[in-house]
Amino acid sequence: MSTTYVGVLELAAGAVLLSAVMTLWRRSVRAIVSMLRLQGVALSVVAVDLALHEHEHALLATGALVLVVKGVAIPALLRRIAQRDPRSRESRPLVNVPASLVFAAALIVLSYVVGTRITALAPSVVTNLAPLGLATVLVGYFMLVTRRHAVSKIVGLILVDNGIALMTFLLTSGVPLIVELGASLDVLLVVVVLQFLMVSMRHHSATDRLTEMKALHD
Amino acid sequence: MGLYLAALGLCAVAAAAGALLPRRRRVTPTALLGALGCLAALTAALRILVTGDAVTFHTAQVLPLTGLSLSLDPLGAWFVLTSAFVGVAACVYLVGYAREGLASRTAMAMFMVFLLTLVAVPAASSVMSFMFFWELMALSSLLLILADQSRHPEARSAAIWYGVMTHLGAASILLGFLVVAAGGGQSFSDLSAQSSAMSPLARGIAFLLILLGFASKAGAVPLHVWLPKAHPAAPSPVSALMSSAMVAMGVYGIIRVGRDLLHGGSVWWWVVVSLLGVASALYGGLHATTSTDVKRLLAYSTIDVVGLVLIGVGAAGALGDSGLGSVAHVAMMGALLLVLAHAGFKGALFLAAGAVERATGTRDLDLLGGLIHSMPVTTLVVVVGAGSIMAVPTLSGFSSEWLLLQGLLHGFGAASTPTVIVVLLGVVALALTGGLTAVAFVKLVGIGFLGRARSPGAAKASEVSMSMRVAMIWLTGAGVVIGLVPGLLVAALDRAAATGRARDAATGLAHGTGLVLTGLHGAIAPAALLGGLVVVMVLVGVLNQRATQRRVRRVEAWGCGRDEQTPRMQYTATSFAEPLQRVFADVLRPQADIEVTHVAESRYYEQSLAYENRVVDVVEARGYRPIIDGVLRVGRGARRLQNGSIHRYLALGFLALLVVLVVA
Numbered sequence: 001m002s003t004t005y006v007g008v009l010e011l012a013a014g015a016v017l018l019s020a021v022m023t024l025w026r027r028s029v030r031a032i033v034s035m036l037r038l039q040g041v042a043l044s045v046v047a048v049d050l051a052l053h054e055h056e057h058a059l060l061a062t063g064a065l066v067l068v069v070k071g072v073a074i075p076a077l078l079r080r081i082a083q084r085d086p087r088s089r090e091s092r093p094l095v096n097v098p099a100s101l102v103f104a105a106a107l108i109v110l111s112y113v114v115g116t117r118i119t120a121l122a123p124s125v126v127t128n129l130a131p132l133g134l135a136t137v138l139v140g141y142f143m144l145v146t147r148r149h150a151v152s153k154i155v156g157l158i159l160v161d162n163g164i165a166l167m168t169f170l171l172t173s174g175v176p177l178i179v180e181l182g183a184s185l186d187v188l189l190v191v192v193v194l195q196f197l198m199v200s201m202r203h204h205s206a207t208d209r210l211t212e213m214k215a216l217h218d
Numbered sequence: 219m220g221l222y223l224a225a226l227g228l229c230a231v232a233a234a235a236g237a238l239l240p241r242r243r244r245v246t247p248t249a250l251l252g253a254l255g256c257l258a259a260l261t262a263a264l265r266i267l268v269t270g271d272a273v274t275f276h277t278a279q280v281l282p283l284t285g286l287s288l289s290l291d292p293l294g295a296w297f298v299l300t301s302a303f304v305g306v307a308a309c310v311y312l313v314g315y316a317r318e319g320l321a322s323r324t325a326m327a328m329f330m331v332f333l334l335t336l337v338a339v340p341a342a343s344s345v346m347s348f349m350f351f352w353e354l355m356a357l358s359s360l361l362l363i364l365a366d367q368s369r370h371p372e373a374r375s376a377a378i379w380y381g382v383m384t385h386l387g388a389a390s391i392l393l394g395f396l397v398v399a400a401g402g403g404q405s406f407s408d409l410s411a412q413s414s415a416m417s418p419l420a421r422g423i424a425f426l427l428i429l430l431g432f433a434s435k436a437g438a439v440p441l442h443v444w445l446p447k448a449h450p451a452a453p454s455p456v457s458a459l460m461s462s463a464m465v466a467m468g469v470y471g472i473i474r475v476g477r478d479l480l481h482g483g484s485v486w487w488w489v490v491v492s493l494l495g496v497a498s499a500l501y502g503g504l505h506a507t508t509s510t511d512v513k514r515l516l517a518y519s520t521i522d523v524v525g526l527v528l529i530g531v532g533a534a535g536a537l538g539d540s541g542l543g544s545v546a547h548v549a550m551m552g553a554l555l556l557v558l559a560h561a562g563f564k565g566a567l568f569l570a571a572g573a574v575e576r577a578t579g580t581r582d583l584d585l586l587g588g589l590i591h592s593m594p595v596t597t598l599v600v601v602v603g604a605g606s607i608m609a610v611p612t613l614s615g616f617s618s619e620w621l622l623l624q625g626l627l628h629g630f631g632a633a634s635t636p637t638v639i640v641v642l643l644g645v646v647a648l649a650l651t652g653g654l655t656a657v658a659f660v661k662l663v664g665i666g667f668l669g670r671a672r673s674p675g676a677a678k679a680s681e682v683s684m685s686m687r688v689a690m691i692w693l694t695g696a697g698v699v700i701g702l703v704p705g706l707l708v709a710a711l712d713r714a715a716a717t718g719r720a721r722d723a724a725t726g727l728a729h730g731t732g733l734v735l736t737g738l739h740g741a742i743a744p745a746a747l748l749g750g751l752v753v754v755m756v757l758v759g760v761l762n763q764r765a766t767q768r769r770v771r772r773v774e775a776w777g778c779g780r781d782e783q784t785p786r787m788q789y790t791a792t793s794f795a796e797p798l799q800r801v802f803a804d805v806l807r808p809q810a811d812i813e814v815t816h817v818a819e820s821r822y823y824e825q826s827l828a829y830e831n832r833v834v835d836v837v838e839a840r841g842y843r844p845i846i847d848g849v850l851r852v853g854r855g856a857r858r859l860q861n862g863s864i865h866r867y868l869a870l871g872f873l874a875l876l877v878v879l880v881v882a
Contacts, residue, residue: 094865114879141875145868 005053006125012049013129015042016166017108020139020159024100027090029082029151033075036155040070043162046169050126062180066165069184074158074191081151081195084202088149095146104139111135118171126170133167136160150198154191161187219273222262222290222341225302228255229334236326245321249312252330256305259298259337266295267710274343281346287405289343293478293717296710297340297470300558301463303696304565305333307689308455311569314683315576320453325365329456332358336463340470344405345395349388352467356384359464362456363448376447383444387431391471394427398479406479413480421480425487428475436468437521438528439498443838445521446505450513450581454572457513461520461568462561469527469557473550476535478717485539485636492532492640496647499525501805501837503654508799508806508833510791512571512581512666515658516564519607522651523560527553529644530622533629534715536640540632548735549625550715552618555700555707559614562697563606569690570599574666576686577679583791585673586666592679597667599690604659606697609652612748614701617733623648624740654798661794670785702745705731792831799833808833 019039023032047063050056082088095103108131115131140159147153161183232251236244266273272291280286290298312320312329320326335355342348360381367373395404397420401412413421434441445465449457476487502521509515530553537546573596574589575581590597606613609620626648629641671677681687700707732743799808813828859870 110876110879114882138876141868141872145865145872148865 002053005049008049009046009126010129012042012045013132013166013170015039016046016162017132017136017139020136020143020163021101021104023152023155023159024104024139024143025097027097029088029090029149030079032090032152032155033078033082036078036158037071037075039159039162040072040075041067043165043169044071046166050169065181065184069188070158070162073188077191077195078151078154081198088151090147090149090152093147093152100142100146103142107138107142108135111138130167130170133163133165133170136163136166139163150194150201154194157190158187219262219275219288219290221258221265222273222288222298223275225255225258225262226334226338228252228258229330229337231255233327233330233334236328236330237323241321244323244326245316246313248326248330249309249316252312252333253306253309256302256309256333256337259302260306263290263295263298263302264710266290267292267299267713270713281350284344284346284404286350287344287347288338288341289406290341291717292710292713293473293715294340294470296554296558296714297466298337299710300466300561301333301336301340301459303558304459304462304561304693305336307565307569307693308459309333309689310692311455311458311572311686311689314685315453315455315572318576320365320455322365324361325453328358328361328365332362332456332459336459336467339467343407345399345409346404348406349392349395352391353388355464355467356381356388359452359456359460360384363452365456366451366453370451372447373451376444376451380444380448383434383441387434387441389431390427390434391431394424394429394431394475397424397427406474410479410481418484421483422487425476425480425483426490429472429487429491432468432471432475433494433528434468435471436465436524436528437498438468438494438524439501439521440837440841442498442502442521443835443842446509446514446517446835449517449520449568450511454513454568454575457516457572458565458568461517462565465520465524466557466561469524469531469553472528473531476531477538482535482539485536485634488532488535488539489636489640490532491535492529492644495525495528495530495532496643497525498522498528499647499651500654501525503651503658504798504802504805505833505835506658507654507661508795508808509658510583510795512574512583512586512662513568514581515583515662516567516571519655519658520560520564522655523556523564523607526619526622526648526651527556527560529553529647530556530625533626533637533641533644536634536637537625537629537632540634540637542629542632544738545625545628545632547715548621548628548738551711552620552622552625554714555621555704555711556615556618558707559606559618559697559700562614562693562700563603566599566690566693566697567603567607569686569693570596570603573682573686573690574679576682578673578675580673580675583662583665586671586676587669587785587788588671588676589667589679593667593681595681595687596690597663599694600667601663602694602698604663606701608656608659612701612744612751614697614704617701617704617742617744619648619652620742621733624735624738628738628740657795657798661791665789665791665794669788672785672788672790702748703731704733704744708733805836806833807836 016039019035019042022038023035026032026035044063044067047059047066051059051063093100111134112131115134118134119127119130121127137160140156140161140163142156143159144153144156147156165180165183228251232248232255235251236248239247270292272289274287274289276285276287278285308329316326320329331354335351335358338351339348339355342351360377363373363377363380367377395409398409398413398416401415403409403412413424416424430441434444437445449461452460472491476483476491498521502518502523502525506515506518506522509518530549534546534550534553537543537549571581573593574586577593577596578586578589580586602613606615609615623645626641626644630638632638632641671679731745732741734741799806809832811828811830813830815825815827817823817825859866
């Protein structure tokens with residue numbers, strides 16, 4: 001086993017989680033989208049690295065797909081939404097930034113506690129990294145719950161999806177291309193639909209903040 | 219078995235035809251296919267009842283994992299006979315009835331599916347097959363109740379009541395079967411073998427659970443609340459099927475499980491069944507007398523008859539366990555014959571109620587009257603049906619209630635006290651409901667069909683289409699035959715009642731035209747009775763003519779010297795039942811509102827006066843309302859969680875995920 005392979009894998013998987021935590025830290029919507037792009041690229045690096053090591057061409061294609069959809073297409077779409085209002089910021093999250101980071105740390109600890117039981121089933125260098133994926137899922141979900149800006153919510157959703165993808169790459173050495181294709185295109189579709197919704201939402205109520213939509217219920 | 223399977227196949231084809239044929243050519247072919255299927259089932263059931271040989275059938279298809287198991291023995295065949303007998307009439311009736319309403323794809327297909335399940339349930343011989351047909355029966359009948367909801371908005375609430383009750387009932391039955399099937403295996407023969415090894419407590423629990431489900435389907439008080447709502451709301455041929463065949467399935471279930479699968483068990487089981495029967499008979503009879511809606515009256519009278527049947531089944535069980543096997547056999551035969559007779563006359567009455575509603579646009583007795591002139595056939599059907607249900611000698615209700623009464627009367631010699639009490643209560647209930655039923659049906663005939671029309675709709679009524687009349691006459695005619703020559707059915711009845719029990723050869727019924735008990739004292743010959751009756755009536759008529767050679771003078775009855783008589787001055791259904799309502803006020807709890815509006819200038823003159831009198835179902839108001847209100851309160855409490863904040867919803871989901879991660 002080459003040390004380069006392991007080193008790259010650990011670095012990329014770590015980058016996925018790190019970028020997830022960074023999205024909690026940054027307030028500017030543009031910065032959050034850049035973090036998402038970084039995460040997409042890191043995820044594709046994980047897939048490509050695994051593919052090169054295991055000589056799996058299908059996984060290589062999956063990696064390329066991830067790069068195109070999650071590293072390029074989705075961030076580009078979100079950036080377009082963000083550019084309509086360049087100063088748009090996640091101004092008042094429900095949980096403030098320092099507290100969020102503490103929470104994120106707690107979630108990461110939790111996922112390691114829980115994840116060791118999963119990795120214990122088939123311990124190896126690769127599966128040992130699986131808790132990173134779980135942590136990304138939890139951080140993404142946390143973002144979904146606590147952030148008010150619509151774009152932040154979409155990003156949270158994609159973080160959850162990326163975390164799941166990371167876990168599947170690490171635990172199963174890559175999912176069939178067709179599954180990943182389905183999941184990625186689903187997420188892309190969700191982003192497109194949400195973009196459409198946001199445009200009409202802004203048109204109607206001149207705000208991106210979901211809290212202010214509360215009066216519409218019933 | 220071939221003929222029986224062909225019957226099921228025909229019903230299935232009819233269902234497919236109902237779903238696929240275009241609207242214009244849908245009704246007649248579908249209904250005729252269904253009628254043909256029912257005729258085939260009728261023949262197959264009769265053949266089994268005549269030969270006494272059970273037939274079985276198993277296929278690995280249709281149901282996953284277990285396959286479909288059918289087995290038709292004489293007891294099942296008796297109930298197939300009952301369903302098919304009414305089914306033929308309902309299908310023929312449908313040809314004329316469906317033209318206005320009920321011709322939709324769903325309604326026609328569901329009608330045939332309902333028919334199929336009614337014929338199939340008594341033949342199912344494994345838990346899976348039974349529950350499959352049972353639930354399909356519930357589902358199709360539920361949809362049929364809703365078929366006419368545009369004209370009857372109350373059908374929606376009725377369907378909810380029915381859906382909830384039947385669902386709880388099915389769950390209870392399934393739980394009971396689970397208790398019995400705990401040892402493995404799911405065919406009825408496995409269950410029967412295992413139940414012998416079960417402890418009495420476990421068997422008792424299983425029986426109570428299953429009884430709960432079947433009694434709610436049979437409409438036994440206090441589980442009857444859905445019945446007086448659902449039967450009137452459903453289209454008439456469906457009400458006829460529900461009231462005469464589906465309700466009988468509840469009785470079938472109790473007999474099959476209690477006697478056959480659980481081998482009779484203890485006396486207290488049957489005491490419970492009898493008490494349910496007594497309560498239903500009295501409560502149903504009382505409410506029937508005060509109902510003014512024709513179909514509601516019929517629905518309550520169904521509860522009444524089911525009560526009598528349950529008294530017979532309970533007495534048979536209790537007597538059998540007290541060592542009076544021969545008397546028990548007679549009581550069981552009475553109950554089974556009553557099921558068949560009830561199917562005939564109640565089916566006919568419901569179909570007639572549908573005809574009246576079609577012709578006059580109302581079911582309210584207080585708006586009917588004078589139909590004997592415009593609808594003679596329907597009136598004849600109602601008169602014969604009413605006579606049967608009142609157990610007028612020579613009609614079908616009489617033979618069956620006579621057998622039932624014989625079973626009860628001979629049971630006084632039982633050794634165990636609970637059994638004697640059950641028998642005593644049964645006799646009292648039978649006597650009292652006999653009177654109540656007479657009031658209810660004299661009211662139905664007298665107010666609804668005699669006198670003068672009370673509304674423009676009733677005045678303009680005309681006789682319904684040929685197919686509807688043929689269907690009613692088929693049921694009535696067959697009922698008359700059963701009543702006049704009950705001896706025809708003796709052998710079949712004997713076999714059906716003996717299923718699942720050691721046969722006691724000493725007693726039963728002698729073969730012949732009438733009913734003659736062997737081993738016990740008792741015999742009737744309805745045909746001879748009718749002959750005697752006719753002779754006496756002719757004699758009285760002739761003598762009357764001779765003795766009174768007076769000129770006939772025609773005047774208005776009860777004219778009281780007034781010039782102008784309006785139909786509103788007639789006796790109404792409400793006023794007819796009023797004395798009885800007063801006597802039983804403690805049970806019925808009638809509510810009356812009088813609203814008086816005074817003229818503005820003076821308090822001594824009234825501008826208008828509104829009077830409303832209604833009888834609500836006490837069991838529903840006192841027993842079910844509090845439970846429903848409690849559930850609604852909990853539901854409203856849960857709405858506090860749902861405040862419209864998306865963050866809260868997401869946070870709840872996140873919290874749940876964390877809890878699962880930590881706990882797992």
